[in-house]
Amino acid sequence: MIRGRHQEPAGERESGLADEAEGFLLAHAHRDQARREAEELCAGMPWLTTAQAEELTGHYVRRRLDVTRDLLLTTALRAGQLRQEYEARYAGLRRALLKRHAAGVCAVLVCVGGASALACLLAR
Template sequence: MTHGGQHTPDDDRNGLLANAVEGYLLARTHQDRARREAEDLCARMPWLTTAQAEDVTRHYLHQRLELTRRMLLDTVERAAQLRQEYEDRYAALRHDLLKRHAACAAAVVACASAVTTLAWLLPR
């Protein structure tokens, strides 16, 4: 948020808080989904005792959440790599564009100088 066109520290804190809340809710959603999957798995194995079902659920939750964590970390890492690649490409394109503009400006100045010189020499 901006206040009168100004960025404030409260904006940063609010953004960080919103990101933290969103992350928490996302983590809870994944955990709830994993728990439902584990319960569905145990329901398909009616021969498990209550203790065994709880053990399977606990192991499944741990494995599933670890997998989700690794996938998210891989995604964050890849996003950082892509960001760097795009920034590098943008810098190269910008540098090339500036060189072209400088060359065009030099050509315009050279043409203007030639026209001015001709205009000055022709009447004589």
Template sequence: MRRARRTASHDDGPHPLADEAEGYLLARLHHDDARREAEDLCARLPWLTTAQAEELARHYVRHRIGLTRRMLLSTLERADQLRQEYESRYSALRRALLRRHAAGACAVLAGAAAVSTLVRLLDR
């Protein structure tokens, strides 16, 4: 399965129509793959009647599409879990970095104030 790359556009917002078309094409591709697999399976079983082969093919396609749907849904769930984990980790790292920068800025200001005070005291 090959997936076409999207070209970068000036508007990086969501494109629902493009996403829907891509989803339809992917679903169609999975269905066609399942149909080809079912036909290959039936071809390896020459003793089946035409009606039996058609029924087996329908059953196989239904089963394969259901399996693909479950796999995609579990992938989506895992992607959502990972996104949440990464977002929480990013937030924690960002807060820690902000605290460190604030502490560093305070230390620099305190040092500058101390040096300024020391210079004034030595000037007297």
């Protein structure tokens, strides 16, 4: 272990690497798709010069990637919010269930104690 650094378990490290590779491939796929769409758009405008078509393609790809990034960040933020809400709700439900079980066990113990006391009184 290197001093001062936290070492991750092998499974988490591999999973993180796989997630990073997947994100990289997904980003490239989005960029390639945006480039194809921009090229199709430019093909529909034959009056553009090559420089204008390249400029339009670059602008379209940048704008499209910005929109995609914003959408993904918004989605990730909302997913985090929902996770917190669900975890809080789950914790509340667990507490309520524990209280009900504890009350049920107490009721059973009271009944058993009462029945035991009644049995002792009747046995005398």
